[in-house]
Amino acid sequence: MAAFVDISDVTLTYGGGASGTLALEHATLKVERGEFVAVVGPSGCGKSTLLKLVSGLNLPSRGGVIVADREVAAPLSIVGMAFQNPIMLPWRTTLDNVLLPLEIVEPHASRFRRERAQYERKARDLLATVGLDGFADHYPWQLSGGMQQRASLCRSLIHEPALLLLDEPFGALDAFTREELWSVLQTLWERHRFTVILVTHDLTEAVFLADTVHVSSKRPGRIVASREVTLPRSRDVYAPEFVALVRALKGDIIEVRAA
């Protein structure tokens, strides 16, 4: 029985040929259904590439990526994505931004016109769970960075994806907002139990949220260490076990960078 996400011995070269940039080399990563996984590593180690492989936006040069028992050969619509930049569409209200995936992904797209009221209610509910009730009809540029990122999370989840891919989604936020959003994400995850791959350079964030933290080597990237986090949620970032784990991961990273 294969894992929900199964990246086995994948190599990816950008640009093709011998002159291309080697982004990943012999990378292997397995994620179980419903698992929350974080990937940490030095910057430029191909972490984002990993997400593009899983979502089907890039195809591996060698090796295979299997998601939900199928070889990934094209973009997968069971995937939701959020990035460091919330990239809201400025001509749409927050509500309409959140609804965007439903206008594209089937079976919602063909029903969208007819059942708009129902979808709208769903989007408003989702916005309320991330603390954005009352802001649905605002334009994104009327919201703060943290609020935009909340909306961006809603957009990545509105079509109920089985797999959520997060590329440093909290990287540009201030410390208070970031920690608030960790809890928001955790609540959403505990409620819906989608599978998450979170790419981050924040070790505290990784340990706070993830079941398993994988450490990537520097470019060309591959997973060199994995640590399970068994602490009960919601985790106390000041607990000695928590701090010890973050410290151990830091040790891993230092080792990787020196290698």
Next chain:
Amino acid sequence: MNERLESAMPWIFVLALLGLWELASTVLNIPAFVLPRPTVVAASLYRQFGPILDNAWTTLIRTLAGFAIAVVLGVLLGVAIGASRLVYRGLYPVLVGFNSIPKVAVVPVFVIWFGIGTVPALLTAFLVSFFPIAVNVATGLATIEPELLDVMRSLGATKRKILTKVGLPRAMPYFFASLKVAITLAFVGTIISETVASNKGIGYLMMAATANFDTPLVFAGLFVIAVMGIVMYALFAVIEQRTTFWAKRGDGLMT
């Protein structure tokens, strides 16, 4: 008080300019066939108002017709260039080359093909004004954030969906900004053609007036062209403001 001053500013400035002109011409005693005073131009405008209006109408219709074709073809071409790397690589150099040809040089060719009159004027208006529209629409499409494309593609959006949901709305501010430039250029195109090959229109009227040394009438023509240009520009500025309010959030550098 400040707001009233702000809305009065254009009029104040124009009147001051005309006053200065009037004063300078009188003091320096410049003959009317070299540089007529504003009052003389106004008198000429009043006396020949009928023919001026008639010719201005012709010019306006030609300009708007050429401009309309420019909008349609410019948008289509801009979308093609902005959405397809192949079209971009193939067509863009040709377009740039074509755009650098002075349009006066093309008018005689049009005359050979279509005779003098409306068709060459309309075509010249189209030729000068479609390029900024095409380039701006293409730019709007080409500068979509890569992450946004990733989101759309990962959702399985087709190219057509990406274009309608993201590309075109995003290109709108660029499009409307280009319309303001293009409409004034279209006037330039029409009038160039009318001065070379027409027997109607403001351009023709000015050429005829020049032949008669009727300099005040030439200036009256210039004035009418400027007014038409301003009105059209203002019209598109209002449309821009109404449709793409989301793209403009501050006053920029103006204080």
